[in-house]
Amino acid sequence: MGNQVKPFGVLLRQRRLKSGYSLRKFAQLADVSPTYLSQVEQGKVERPPTAERVRKMAELLDQNPDQWIALAGRMPEDLRDIIKSEPEAMPALLRAAKGLSAEELRKFTKRMENKRDEGGKK
Amino acid sequence: MGNQVKPFGVLLRQRRLKSGYSLRKFAQLADVSPTYLSQVEQGKVERPPTAERVRKMAELLDQNPDQWIALAGRMPEDLRDIIKSEPEAMPALLRAAKGLSAEELRKFTKRMENKRDEGGKK
DNA sequence: AGCATTGTATAGTAAACAGTGCACATCATA
């Protein structure tokens, strides 16, 4: 509900400027060409960079890498494996989680963690 | 934990034979070349076919498409969007769900569904 | 024997992906 998904490129540019990096400087740190970085920030590329590169950028700007990867429309590699490990139950879980608020999701997350910590019996 | 993840190709071949299709016949129905289908069944291809094609194959063989897509190491398209809608909370939720059994996952799924049905207050 | 039908190995390919290089316009500063 009301989750305004700001384009990845816009967010990237905002954060980069806030950190005081020029386009060329940051491109160098992130190990991409200035041209490409410019295109990404403008949303001129079909799809944002790879998950690995997005992770690097997020780290350079002190942002949450997972969040940025998801915002870029990529999938953190481990999530794919998690889903694969329970190919029926995990998709169902995600679809059920779809409408819930972030707070509710966090609550469920906590409960799941407790479930695991309380003893890997069996 | 003892989740024996049977290779997708092996499963595909088993199901295809059970349904009485020859490789060429099924390849034609699924709209791929016999060569390619053979490779897929043998696990000779780096990665299984696209989600769309796997879905088609699953339907032809009366299997659960989502399950097959996940088994093939692909991501049902809608899941990506769901994760993107809550780019912090959803990855966290999945990671917490990681070790849980299928039954426990189903329980949480039910609870989430109830939460939603009981009224989107606030 | 002849022919069809089965699956398979090898090689190749069109399109998409994830970028790069270079020239260029704009603005600031000296």
Added chain:
DNA sequence: TATGATGTGCACTGTTTACTATACAATGCT
């Protein structure tokens, strides 16, 4: 005016992806 730094448009490129074409061996049927 010159020099430097900023970001950007356009063309291009190496690599990966998701397959296909061709030829072939093995088995079955008549």
